[in-house]
Structures are given as C-alpha cells and as structure tokens.
Amino acid sequence: MLRQVEGSRAVADAVARCRPQVIAAYPISPQTHIVEALSDLVRTGELAPCEYLMVESEFGALSACIGASAAGARAYTATASQGLLFMAEAIPNASGLGLPVVMTVANRAIGAPINIWNDHSDAMSQRDAGWIQLFAESNQEAVDLHVQAFVLAERLSLPVMVCMDGFVLTHAVEEVDVPEQDVVDSLLPPFVPRQVLDPAAPVTIGAMVGPEAFTEVKYLAAVQQLRALEEIPVVAEEFTRATGRTSGGLVSRYRTDDAETVVVAMGSVLGSVKDVVDELREDGVRIGAVTVTCFRPWPTDEVREALAGVERVIVLNRAFSVGSGTMLGQDVRLTLTTRAPSPATVPAPATVVHDVVAGLGGRPVTRDSIRALVAAVLGGEVDPDRLHFLDLDRSLLEGEDLTPAAKDAR
Amino acid sequence: MTTDLKLYQIGTFAAGNRLLDPDERSVQADPGRANAITSGHRACQGCGEALGARFVLDAAIRAAGGDIVTANATGCLEVFSTPYPESAWQLAWVHSLFGNVAAVASGIAAALKAQGREHVRVVAQAGDGGTVDIGLGCLSGMFERNDDVLFVCYDNQGYMNTGVQRSGATPPAARTATTKPVGAEPGNVFGQGKDLPRIAMAHEIPYVATATVADLRDLERKVEKAMSMHGARYLHVLVPCPLGWASASQDTIRLARLATQSGLFPVFEAEHGVVTATTPIRQRVPVEDYLVLQGRFSHLFGEHGRPDVVARIQAGADHNIARYALAPDPEVVPHD
Amino acid sequence: MTEPELPFAITLGPGTSRADLTGSWRTERATYVTRQAPCGNACPAGEAVRDWLYDAEEGDAGYERAWRRIVEVNPFPAVMGRVCYHPCETSCNRGQLDESVGINSVERFLGDRALELGWPLPPVAAPSGRRVLVVGAGPAGLSAAYHLARLGHAVTVKEAEDRPGGMMRWGIPRYRLPRPVLDAEVQRILDLGVRLELGVRVDDLAATLAAEHFDAALVAIGAQIGKRAYIPAGSAAHVMDAVTVLHGLEAGERPLLGRRVAVYGGGNTAIDTARTARRLGAADALVVYRRTRDRMPAHESEVREAEEEGVRFRWLSTIGDVEEGAITVEQMELDDTGFPRPTGHTEVLAADSVVLALGQDSDLSLLAGLDQVDLRSGVVHTSPALMTGQPGVFAAGDVTTGERSVTVAIGHGRTAARHLDDWLSGLAPAPEPPAELAAFDMLNTWYYEDAPRSHRPRLELVRRQSTFEEVVEGLDADNALYEARRCMSCGTCFSCDNCVAVCPDNAVVSLGMPGSYAIDLDYCKGCGICVAECPCGAIEMVPEQI
C-alpha cells in the first residue's frame, strides 16, 4: 500500500517485516529515525519475537549482531559515518565468519571536520570488507533492497550493507509502498544458518587460520562474492514477480541505447542525473545514465556491457580516495580496460573516463551543476586525466597555497 | 570429645575423595566431566589459563545440564585452542575479536531469548586484556543492560599472547616486555590497576566473584552459583602463566595459592554490589614467598634487590587483607 | 550439522585437537610411585600402618579390613594399642604439620572392636609336617608361634611360668594393660592350634630338641633377671628389684614397700614401679635418675601421667648408700658429652625401701650345650635373619641384641618365623627391596584440612592413685574414624583425584578403580603440576630418554 512516509520509517517497517530476531544499534545521525522506529516496534510488541539491544557503541552493535547471527538468529543493525568506522574491526569479522547480518548505512561524511551530512565516504571506506554493498536510489528502492538484502544474505551466508543517502533519503517524506507481510514472508523463509552455536551439535566458529590455509579461505570468499553476482539478479527477479516492481539488481541503464556520453553514479543523485539526461536528450545530446546498485561485489561484466561503445563516461562519486581518484571511477576505469568474457562484445574504441568528486558532506548536486559539468566535458574543458571536483568554490580558498594540487582541480 | 568430628577431612581440599558420594566430589573428579577444552591444545606447559577454562566450563556445563554456548575473546586461550585444522573445544564456541566478546555474548543471549531457547546459557571468556582494557566498553554495556551472560576473566596479569606486555591488570613492579626492570622505578608502575571485580560491583550486577585455579572447589561452587542466577554475572579467575611470570611450570597452582595466602589476590563474592562472602586466608605468607618464585619480580631480590619495593607490595597486600577482612590481624605478617 | 558442511577452516569440528599429540613436547614424564610412609617404616612390628589406616578411614566394614591387615603382621592389636611406644607416631609426617596421627589409639580401637565382635584370626595353612619348638610365651614367642602356625607348622611353646604373656603379664602393670585383653589375644593364637606347655622351663635346648624331635627352635626367653647395681647397704636396708616387685604383684603377692619408696632408674620400668607403689599406698614415690628429664629413656607421656599421679622425680642424682629408712643421694652434673659426673654434694633422704629398675639380664643357661651360639655380653647374637650360629636355632625379642619392647619382640617373632620357614624349606631368604621414604617435603599438605588430634580420655586422678583400673580409655568410633582420617597417606595414592583435576592437558585419566590412574603420554607435556599438587607424594617426574 502506497503511503506518504519518511524514508527512515519506511525502511524500519520493511526491516520489521523481515522479522529480525535481534536488533542492536547505537544512535547516530542520520540513522536515528530508523532505529527509533524499530525500538518502538519492538517495545509495542508489533515486532516480536525480537530483542532490541541498546548497546554502548557501534562496535558493540555489530558485535552483538555477530553473536546473534552465530546463534542462528536473524540480526540487523544500522549506522552511519563515524559509527561505521567505530565498528570497523567487526565488519570484516562478520563477513569472514560468513554471518548474514543486514546493516543499513545512512550514508554520511566522515570527519574531521565533523559533518553530519550526506556523502558516501563511510560506505566507500568499507568496500574491501567482504560485505555485499547495495545502494538505494530512492526510498522505495531502499525499502525493497532491505527485503532483498535479507534474502541474499541468508542464501549466501554473507552480510549485506544497504546504503541510503543520509537526510536526502532517510529524512525525505514521499510515497512509498512497503511490501505486505505475506509478500515478505513468501520471499524470505525463516533463517537456516550455515553454522550455528548449538550445544547439541557443538562446533568451533572463528578458528585461527595460518599461512597454510588463509589464502584458500580468502579464495573461497572471492568465489562466494562472485556467486552473489549471480544471485542478486535472481533475487531481484523474484522480488519483481512478487511485487510487480523492478528494484535492485546489479546495475541499471537509463536511456543508454545510443548514448555517446554516460553518467555513472550511485544513490539518490541518480534522480537529478536522470532529469538532466532527459533535458539534454530534448536538446539532442546523446546521453544516458548508468546506476550502480551493487557496488560490492563489483559487477564487472554488467558495467562493461552497459558502457559498451560509449565515447565518454562521467563518473560521479560522492567520495574519493585522497591522493588517488574516486572509488567508483577507478572501478569503472579498470572495467573498461578489461576484456569481456564473450567475444560477442567486441572491444569498443577506448572510452574516456571523467572521474568526478561530487556532493561531499551534504553539498547538493543540482541539476544545474550536472548540466554544467556535462557541457564542460563535452566542450573539452575537463581534463580526463585529472580528478575533477564538482562545484569547487574557489572563492573560499583565496589565500590558501594550492600548489601543486591546483592543476588537478580547475 | 576433644573436637567436633569432621568426617571427610583427609584431602578435603583436593578434587575428589573416595569417601564422598560421587555427587559431592568436584566436577573435575567426575570421570564423565565434559573436558570442555580437551587434550592436544597448544598451551604452554603448566598453563593456568588452559586449566582455569576447563575448570570453569566443565562446571558450567554440569550446572546447565550441557546447554552452554561460549564466546571467546582473542588471546592465548583462543589461539592455543583453535589453530586450524584442530579445535580443542568440545562445546559450542565462537571467537570474534579481542575487544568485543561481551557484546558477542550479549547478542547470543538476545538471540536465544528471541528464539525461546533461554535454557541455553551463555558464557563469555577473555583474558585480562580482553576484559579490563580493550573489552571494558562492551563489558560495561553488558553489565549495565544486565544481559544474561556469565563473563569469565582469566587473569594472567598481562598480554601474554602478544609476548607478555603490560595490561591494566599487571601488578606493580612486575617485569613485562613493556615495563622492563630499568630506570628508577623498575617494572610496572605502582598503582591500583583496574580492579575489575570492583568495577563490576559498581554496576550492581547480580553476582561478582573472584577465584583462582588453586581452589577448585571454591571455583566450581562459584560457577555453579553464578549459573543458578540470571542476568550479568562476572567471575574473575587468577590463572598464573609460567611464560609471562617466568615461573616453573609445576608452580602454577602453588602461585595462585600464594597469591591468595599473601593477600595480594582477595577471594570474595558480591551480590548486587555488596560483598557477601570472603575466603579467609588459611596460611598467611609474606608477599616475598609469592614474589620470589617468579622471574618477573627477580629484580626485587638478590644483591641489587629492592626491599623498599617489596615493602610497598606488602602494604598493598595488607590493604586487601584489611579491606576484605581476610585475616584476623591484618598488620601481622608471619616471617619464617 | 555434520562436519563436511562446515565452512572451510574458520569453523572446526569439536575436539579435533586430539589429533595433535602434544606429549611430544615433553622432556620429563609424570609417573606414579608408591613410597614408604614413615610410620610403617618406623614400625618394629612391620605393620603397614598407612594401609590399615586407609581401610579404617572408611569406617564400618573398613574397620575389619584394617584389623585384618594388622593381624597379617601382628596378632596383638589390642595389646599394642595400649603398650606400644609407637615410634610410628614419632616419625609421622603429620607431626610436622600439627600433631602426629593417633595411630596407636586407632589400633587399640580396632583391637578392642575385634575382641568385642569376636573377629577370628585368619585360618592356618595345610600342615607342613614340620615341628617347631618355641621357648618362651612372651610377645616374641607368641608372635612367632602365630606366624609359624599360619605357615602350617606344628608349634609347641614351652613356657616356664604358669601363664603366658612374658613381660606383658609380669612386667607391664594392669592399669596399662588389663589382663582380659591380654588373655583374649593370647587365646586367639592358641585357638589356631598352637600347643602351649605351661610351667615347663627348658634348661637344655639341645637336649630338648633331640628328645622331642623338633625340626627347628626359637629362643624367646626374654630377660627376666633384674640387674643389681652395687650399692652399699646396711643389713636392715630394704632393697629390691623392679621386675621382682612387679612379678610378685602379678603373682598375687603384696610387696612390702613402705610409705616412702625410692625407685632407682630412668626407664619405663622405673616409672611403672613408682606408679604401682602409689597404687599400693605409698605416700611418697620418688624416682631417682642420674641424668636429666629430657635424657630419660622413659616415655614423656608416662612421666607426665606419673607426675599427675603424684610421683616425684629427682634428676641428676645417684643413690650412694642405703640405710634403714634413709638413702644418700649425690648430685650429678652433665659434662660436655652429656655424661653425668659426680659433684660430691650429697643429701640424705627418707626412704622405707629402694627399688632398682636398672634393666634386666637373660638366663642363657639353656643354650650352654650349643657352642656355636654367640652369647657375648649376655645376649644372643644372630644374623639379620635372626638365626643363631646354630643352624635351625633362631632367637627373638629381649634375649637378642637391640631395643627391648613388645613391638620389637612381635616384629622379631614374625621375622624369625618367616626365616625359620625359609630355612625349613631350604630357601634363601628373599631380600626386601628398599622403598624410598615419603619425606614430609614430598607432600603437599595444603590439601589436608586442619584437624587437631583427638586425645584419648584418661581416668579420673583419684581412681588412678588407688586402683589398677586402666588409665587410658579408648577412642569412641567417631574419634577413631576422625583420627584415621587425619592420616595423610604419605607416599601412597589415596584416590583424591587431584592429579586428574590439575592437569592442564587432561592427560591424567582415571581408570575407574579407586586409586588407579594413568598418565596419557600422548598429551602429558611434562609440566609437573600433578606432582606438585599430589597431596601425598605419590607421583614423580622422570626424565625422558632423549
């Protein structure tokens, strides 16, 4: 049923319908409304049986989820920014142990300087932690991805991070449909753990592994990640069949068919990007957009296919690796230099990739600035070999010594 | 006639006694004991921690009718028990990280509650580092929420697994890899250390107790008592470490005993923040008797010895004895 | 969940570490041992004291087992529980902890219980067809007769007196050894088929052996003649010797000692005589001894009891001269070697009689015909197997060299019987392997509860000064049990399971039977904790051959 609702509340409802048995969370903006709502649902008994643990830290939150999951319970947590970093040690631990915890990351910048607003630095910092990372473009998709996340996590015994833009999505009130309980139940059977703490059949979970087998353990993790690339479209397909709605998947294309220029991005910025695509198409610009929904594992083939034959790609990333490019940009670049597995896709003429940092710490990425960026790229004003900072306000930097980095950012 | 008859006084303090009914003997004397941590583990010869863990878990398993799951912090106990491909654990066991075991255990307890399997009981275990230092945040949270977990700290007074560095539970003057016996104040600094039993008591949790591997019956009784209760419970067990203490492997239990009999390690129980019982010292000894057996205190003795430092350590023991009323006259220390 | 489904490497099956045989780290191994407990080691009768205490600790059925263990060696537990000087207690390790175990009182309890309940001695073996003569029905002779009978030999005991018991009857006063107890324990031996001929003095052993066709003989005639020192005495002086006085009393005479009695000597006989004098009405019984109290051969407890009963002592004194109603005593002093030297200071004391308690000599005339028997210094010299120079003639008890006590005599009797049996069957005596002693520092006494000794109650003082009722009472069953359980079982496992508990590697396995454990060498890392924490010193570390 469609209803006007805040994104956080919708996500909380969706999570609740996934029947988590243990929720452990620690408040941090902009995640707070999600966990507050869940706390209500547990207290009122609407979500039962479920234990809500008011832990002392995010480290404790994810750790409690690890314990709960090892005990065979469906476990959920949510955080953002500093909180995600505070749990950092536990993040690869959950994935290393193969525990299907689902976590919402209400994406937010990381300090210093402390900043509560949206960007993707937090999630990007954990891209190598072995979690599946899904990015929601809208609140509807955020809701849908949470249901899919639990299904995926438990099928693959891997933890899943659902990323949704802080404030922009979490605090936005819009029309959202939260799948009904029976629909969710039909998609998500009760959790059957791969290994469980059971006194009747005791196992040792979390053994110490030395050089003799560590590589093999990690190789298996890599194999499992690739399995996720197969499973994610399957789950998305099942979801569509159950709800009639297309959501999730690995990547999605928007008007890319004859595009010479494609904007690649993740998250809510795609809304504005698509508007700009529409406007520029009116003007006859052959432009399209590609949404990366699944950032980890990286869908190499799907991205390559989506960008096949494109002359130039503009990657908008709301985070970057200081001293290098953006994480998304690097993955796109790398993808375009690799060969497709099947000879059907003939290697395209070299595609130029423009790597752009946009919307850090809550800076809005407006349609105007996107349009200006595309114009500058088409006009040859953007050096493709340099990292580009969108809407950099040089007036604020007057008097600062900008050499030698100045040449990077025009 | 001249004394009241105490029927089972031979070897009263030993694990078993053929004259007792089997159910009055210690769990360790039971041929069917669980051996929660079994043979083939890689602990050093004479490791007190390996011993303490088996004492505790076997008793917990008996008390819970076998329904136990365990979470273990990083540290010697975890490392020596689970090198791939072999595990010494015979019970359901999970290791996550160094500093999060209390939270992992809380999560397990919450899961069991949500699953309606509350008859399965949770025991968390950590070394002193994993308890008083890096694990304190999560542990304090577990205490404060009164989660249904028995948390056991195996206190060997240092970060042994990483090569014997100082922890917040390392005693004054002790030599560790980070508190060498050099400079004017050789060894670890004097201070109060983190007295975790008292910190635990400050949370007013249902049960706090200290024990050692030297008094098996007392330890088992405390585990049994803890298991009869619900909510957050804390057991602090002194487990001498031959490697870290530079002591002889056969002296492990002896050292634990001397720690209690010198007053350096007070043995007591507390409920809801109030001390309810103490184990009086039976054969009081000066702290020297305990210290001289350990290489980590060797700089205090011999030609360039530091009687002044020993006297300060003795003062600390006397303070414990007075605080917990462990001996009739806290001032008098026998010297033989 | 079965193992193959487990996630690779990070999740492992339970107890799989047993594949890792960490015993290979070891340089020393723990090994169970049995060490000799000091009590048994010190027992002249050869009792396995720790073993019978172990049985007694169980109470009830354990008591009979304990008693049976004692009578394997010593047929006189009730007597020994009263008169033994208990060197076992003197050497008991528990003495270094609090007080020695009251072994003697437990033995008496067991002995009395056996008499009360009529427990019979073990049956004798099938007849061997050999005949053995025992001369003297004192403890040595009766003990030997008992063991010889059990070995199947036909034993004849010839005793000069009209009743058996030797010094147990004619020396030790009734207030220490009631005669019904003695009679009952002697009768039990006779009931085994031992032939006792009373009132038969053997004057010529060689002749008797030849006449009656004995295959072997044991001389156990004790030392019946009181030693007389030369003391100048007036004609009216009343000087007697202790054994004569005590013998007379037992024979029904009432010795004329007078009101003031001086007893000369420092042994138990002197004390017994003085205490007897008090009971016979002497207002003043004075023991005169030439050394100091701590050098007195008499046992401290007897001296104490005598003092309680009003016996007086005069240390460092000799009797120089005896007149009617008076003695002259000279003050002595000890020289550097502890030997008493006269000082010349004398004093005259009132005394109606003087009783000499200076030791006894043996009448060895019966051996005159046996030239090979070495009789130097008035005693019979033997080999360690207690055989004299005359093949087939053995000697035991007070008549031989060495310490004189009922306990030694009983031990001798058994030893002589064993060797006599060997000799009869032509076997060479098998030497007993020396066992390592369980010294106090091999124990871990922490494990023993603080348990002060339970003392036997004593008869009220008034009755002790006027009657010959037994002074020291027995323990009740509770206290006997308690006392038995004070035993630390030095050197022998008592099934406390401590080793099983304290092994960090679970390498000590209980084999099910009490006291049976094994070290699993696959996992014993050789840490030595089990050895350090074994309460009774029954495990040791042995270096590995590497």
Ligand SMILES: Cc1cc2nc3c(=O)[nH]c(=O)nc-3n(C[C@H](O)[C@H](O)[C@H](O)COP(=O)(O)OP(=O)(O)OC[C@H]3O[C@@H](n4cnc5c(N)ncnc54)[C@H](O)[C@@H]3O)c2cc1C
């Ligand atoms: C007063 C007194 C108190 C004592 N108190 C104790 C005590 O409390 N505890 C202790 O352990 N010891 C005590 N003793 C010592 C102990 O009694 C003797 O050491 C012990 O009895 C020696 O035993 P035996 O068999 O060698 O000799 P005896 O006991 O002397 O027995 C020898 C027997 O041989 C008989 N006999 C001798 N000659 C012949 C012969 N030719 N033919 C036939 N029979 C013969 C004698 O009549 C006698 O019955 C005491 C001794 C005395 C005198």
Ligand SMILES: Cc1ncc(C[n+]2csc(CCOP(=O)(O)OP(=O)(O)O)c2C)c(N)n1
């Ligand atoms: C976050 C983190 N910091 C440091 C370490 C390194 N480390 C592993 S075990 C250990 C010390 C363990 O000490 P303690 O908890 O007392 O246990 P012990 O080994 O002494 O039994 C340290 C410092 C780690 N594993 N994780």
Ligand code: SF4
């Ligand atoms: S270092 Fe200490 S705690 Fe660690 S295994 Fe060795 S003895 Fe045990």
Ligand SMILES: [Mg+2]
């Ligand atoms: Mg430690």
